[in-house]
Amino acid sequence: MPKEKAITAEMLTKRFGDFIAVNAISFEVDKGEIFGFLGANGAGKTTAMRMFCGLSLPSSGKATVAGLDIYKDNEAIKQRIGYMSQKFSLYEDLTVKENIRFYGGIYGKSDTYIKKETEILLHQLELEAQANTLVGALPLGWKQKLAFSVAIFHQPDIVFLDEPTGGVDPVTRREFWNMIYEAAAKGITVFVTTHYLDEAEYCDRVSIMVDGVIAALDTPAALKKQYHASGMDEVFQQLARGAKRQDN
Amino acid sequence: MKQFLSFVKKEFLHILRDKRTLFILLGMPIVQIIIFGFALTNEVKNEGIAVLDLAKDQSSGELIRQMDASRYFELRAYLQNEQQIEKTFLKGQIKLAVVIPPGFDHQLRHTNKAQLQLIADASDPNLANTMVNYAGSIVQQFQSTIFPQQQAAYQIQTELRMLYNPQLKGAYNFVPGVMAMVLLLVCTMMTAITIVKEKESGTMEIMLVSPLVPFSITLAKAVPYLLLSIVNIISILLLSVYVLDVPIRGSVLLLIGMSILFTMVSLSLGLLISARSSSQQTAMFISLVGMFLPTVMFSGFMFPIENMPKPLQVISNIVPAKWYYIIVKSVMIKGVGFNAIWKEALILAGMCTFFLAMAIRNFKIRLA
Known part of the structure; x- marks a missing residue:
């Protein structure tokens, strides 16, 4: 069964002392799906994502990523996933090209692969003229798009995006989502956390986390119907009203 | 291996791009040698x-x-x-x-x-x-x-010979000291800072998600500083020989080899510090106060260890610079071979292994 699933979670839990950040969540993500992971700040989104990436060890529960067990096959999973963290994580003192080279290199890609793919990537991003510009000098929107391209540079099966569009203007956000669609069209499963509710509409399915548990999970259309709402923000309002946790 | 090399290359780019830091790293030993050589001398002159x-x-x-x-x-x-x-x-x-x-x-x-x-x-x-x-x-x-002809009935003439340093030059003392200081400062502080920098900027997270082995992350961080230190060792030695007239009586290769050993001790200390600290300030503070001061005080370069109270003498044994200082003085000034310093070398090698093992043990592969 897990063969066709990109991600599965079963009663996955993370405790920090008395605090239960993620409380027994269970769900499955299909291959090639764009899966939105919504929730207010402190709902447990980032913690859950970190467990799938191997950055955080679960307290209990089971999970698989790309059909591999997150406890046993941690190292094998790393080859097959891409990750873009909340913090901007390219090197500002390296040029666009050097950053791409580096990330290609640490995933063990060959020089010819890196060279060829870098050209394609720069062309797609229209960054050819900036290839030798320091990343620190680029506008934020471009940085984020570049960071996403770098995260999928090694052609992972699944890419984890942790609030990728934070602080980016609406036009760039739209462009960013077009890039996500393109990646999904190539068969990459996209697992994305966000708190922009308009972005939830772009996902194939969304889960809404409230206080460490998954309060709802379905396609945006089905969720709106179920909660008699006109937009995802209304769905979210209804669910989040009962939340006890505020900011982390 | 390919992954490792990409990482090392990136580290070099960081260092080369930051011209100011590079200038300090390479200029510091030269300035220190010159300051100690000409200004801070305890020789009596005019x-x-x-x-x-x-x-x-x-x-x-x-x-x-x-x-x-x-x-x-x-x-x-x-x-x-x-x-x-x-x-x-x-x-x-x-x-x-x-x-x-x-x-x-x-x-x-x-x-x-x-x-x-x-x-x-x-x-x-x-x-x-x-x-x-x-x-x-x-x-x-x-x-x-x-009164050349005058001879007293009883007269003892003492003939003094100052071995190894007949002119009692201060440089013979501080060149080994500066070497210990510079290597320690460059290696320990800089490696500690660069690793913590990656933690702060969030790039460490990306690295932990990548297939890079933690061990190769730490090692790749250390390689550029090892090379930089070799440049520093050579420039210090050239300056001491040609500007300060301090001889290298023993084997130059042995001296450089021992310096590389000490550099590795300093690097592993830097890695250990970085594994334990979460901000650049902490890393810098620990390196400066925890490493630099003991080096100055307990290496024997400024204050003779023999004159210290017993407890301090015991403490001085855990300061790596003390052993390196003994080695450099013996090889450079006295001109002895490896058979005379193998004990000190063994101690340094032991410290290196210990710190490295601790650093790897403490390197957190997960965030929480």
Whole structure:
């Protein structure tokens, strides 16, 4: 069964002392799906994502990523996933090209692969003229798009995006989502956390986390119907009203 | 391997791009050697002296001339009376006053016994001691020139030989010290800072998600600084040999090999510090206070360990720089081979292994 699933979670839990950040969540993500992971700040989104990436060890529960067990096959999973963290994580003192080279290199890609793919990537991003510009000098929107391209540079099966569009203007956000669609069209499963509710509409399915548990999970259309709402923000309002946790 | 090389290359780019830091890293040893070599020396050289010559005869004149001619002293003032002595000291012009009583020549030639007073500024006790010794030996020499034939009934002549450093040059002491300091500072502090920087900027997270093995992350961080340190070792050695006239009596290869060993100890210390600290400030503070001060105090380079209270002597044993300092002094100044320093080398190798193992153990592959 897990063969066709990109991600599965079963009663996955993370405790920090008395605090239960993620409380027994269970769900499955299909291959090639764009899966939105919504929730207010402190709902447990980032913690859950970190467990799938191997950055955080679960307290209990089971999970698989790309059909591999997150406890046993941690190292094998790393080859097959891409990750873009909340913090901007390219090197500002390296040029666009050097950053791409580096990330290609640490995933063990060959020089010819890196060279060829870098050209394609720069062309797609229209960054050819900036290839030798320091990343620190680029506008934020471009940085984020570049960071996403770098995260999928090694052609992972699944890419984890942790609030990728934070602080980016609406036009760039739209462009960013077009890039996500393109990646999904190539068969990459996209697992994305966000708190922009308009972005939830772009996902194939969304889960809404409230206080460490998954309060709802379905396609945006089905969720709106179920909660008699006109937009995802209304769905979210209804669910989040009962939340006890505020900011982390 | 390919992954490792990409990482090392990236580290070089970081270092090369930050021209200012690079300049400091490569310039610091040069500046330190020059400062220690020419400014911070504890040698006695051309110290100002004053003379109160109440005799004004042939012998006193000759003695004063000999003192002035020596490279240790320079005659700054002829005093007229005793009151002037202290005044001149207070003005800071002189460090030593020579008082020659009336009838110096007469007494010397007729009673074979003359007196002379040396007054030294002992606010710096070491300097005062050295000056008085030098002045004493000039008087001794003076004596033997005017009465070469004179032989007392019983006379013990001591012949002094200062082995390995006959001119008692300070550089012989501080060149090994500066080497220890520079290597420690560059390696420990810089590696600690660069790793913590990645933690702060969030790039460490990306690295932990990637297939990179934690061990190769730490190792790749250390490689550029190891190479940089080799450049520093060579520039320090060149400067000491050609500018400060400090010889390398032993094998240069052994010296460089031992320096690389010490560099690796410093690097592993840096890695350990980085594994334990979460901000650049913490890393810097631990490196400076925890590493730099003990190195200055306990390596034996500024303060002789033999004179310390027992507990401090015991503490000095855990300071890696102490062992390196002993090695450098032995190889460079005394010219011994490996068989004379293998114990110290073994201690350093042991420390390196220990710190590295601790660093790897403490390297967090997960965030929480």
